Amino acid sequence: MSRFDGKVAIVTGAAQGIGAATATRFAFEGATVAVVDITAERGADTVAEIEKGGGKAVAFGIDVSNSASVTAGVEEIVAQFGGVDILVNNAGVTRDNMLFKMTEEDWDLAVDVSLKGAFLMAQAAQRHMVPKKSGKIVSLSSISALGNRGQSNYSAAKAGIQGLTATMALELARYNINVNAVAPGFVDTAMTRATAVRMGLDPEEFVAAGAAATPIGRVAQPDDIASVIAFLASEDARHIVGQTIYVHGGKWGV
Numbered sequence: 001m002s003r004f005d006g007k008v009a010i011v012t013g014a015a016q017g018i019g020a021a022t023a024t025r026f027a028f029e030g031a032t033v034a035v036v037d038i039t040a041e042r043g044a045d046t047v048a049e050i051e052k053g054g055g056k057a058v059a060f061g062i063d064v065s066n067s068a069s070v071t072a073g074v075e076e077i078v079a080q081f082g083g084v085d086i087l088v089n090n091a092g093v094t095r096d097n098m099l100f101k102m103t104e105e106d107w108d109l110a111v112d113v114s115l116k117g118a119f120l121m122a123q124a125a126q127r128h129m130v131p132k133k134s135g136k137i138v139s140l141s142s143i144s145a146l147g148n149r150g151q152s153n154y155s156a157a158k159a160g161i162q163g164l165t166a167t168m169a170l171e172l173a174r175y176n177i178n179v180n181a182v183a184p185g186f187v188d189t190a191m192t193r194a195t196a197v198r199m200g201l202d203p204e205e206f207v208a209a210g211a212a213a214t215p216i217g218r219v220a221q222p223d224d225i226a227s228v229i230a231f232l233a234s235e236d237a238r239h240i241v242g243q244t245i246y247v248h249g250g251k252w253g254v
């Protein structure tokens with residue numbers, strides 16, 4: 001008996017990084033997983049990985065920042081799998097720039113995907129959780145919520161996730177739906193390494209410096225975050241309501 005046997009989990013931004021690790025973990029612990037990304041093609045590798053391990057997953061293309069796309073996509077998932085038990089809001093975009101250079105487009109994209117996307121997906125998913133009086137919603141915040149130079153858009157979105165989480169948790173608790181957030185610190189993902197390259201740094205050196213600056217002496221791998229997301233989505237965490245759990249190896253702030 002696995003923790004997520006018979007459960008349907010939606011993971012957004014599941015093509016790579018934390019989302020892919022989370023989708024894979026849910027599947028290997030028994031869930032049927034909707035691998036959501038901006039296109040279904042982008043989710044193909046994650047689905048292949050899950051199927052290789054004997055798990056069940058289907059890729060769906062949903063633009064989480066677009067309400068029509070979210071409504072249609074969630075309905076399609078529910079039609080195919082018969083419901084939704086777990087939602088993980090992981091889709092995100094970084095468009096870093098110092099405040100004086102930050103464009104309106106940079107702002108809108110980062111906030112629309114991370115924050116509005118979490119709101120739209122949660123709104124669509126809870127319609128199928130409330131009647132069953134059962135559900136789990138976990139959204140990705142970040143230590144950037146506490147401030148990070150060059151990320152006014154992303155840090156505002158990730159701080160917003162904490163407020164959205166706290167409020168949705170209070171509204172949905174009476175329906176036995178747990179809503180929580182996870183705030184990772186430095187995670188060794190393609191996104192992190194691409195950021196290093198954009199900053200003109202060697203990605204290996206960037207990761208090594210991150211590890212040296214972290215009290216636990218290493219940076220997180222995607223599965224270090226996925227394991228906490230899975231805990232919050234499990235019955236072990238059924239009394240945790242509206243929290244943001246920092247998973248940063250002891251290093252507060254960026």
Ligand code: ADP
Pocket residue numbers: 012013014015016017018019036037038042062063064065090091092093113187189190191
């Ligand atoms: P991390 O590795 O930290 O999870 P990534 O940038 O690798 O961060 O993952 C974010 C994912 O979110 C990517 O796969 C990206 O395609 C996806 N994504 C970006 N914008 C959207 C969107 N509007 N709708 C759905 N998924 C999106």
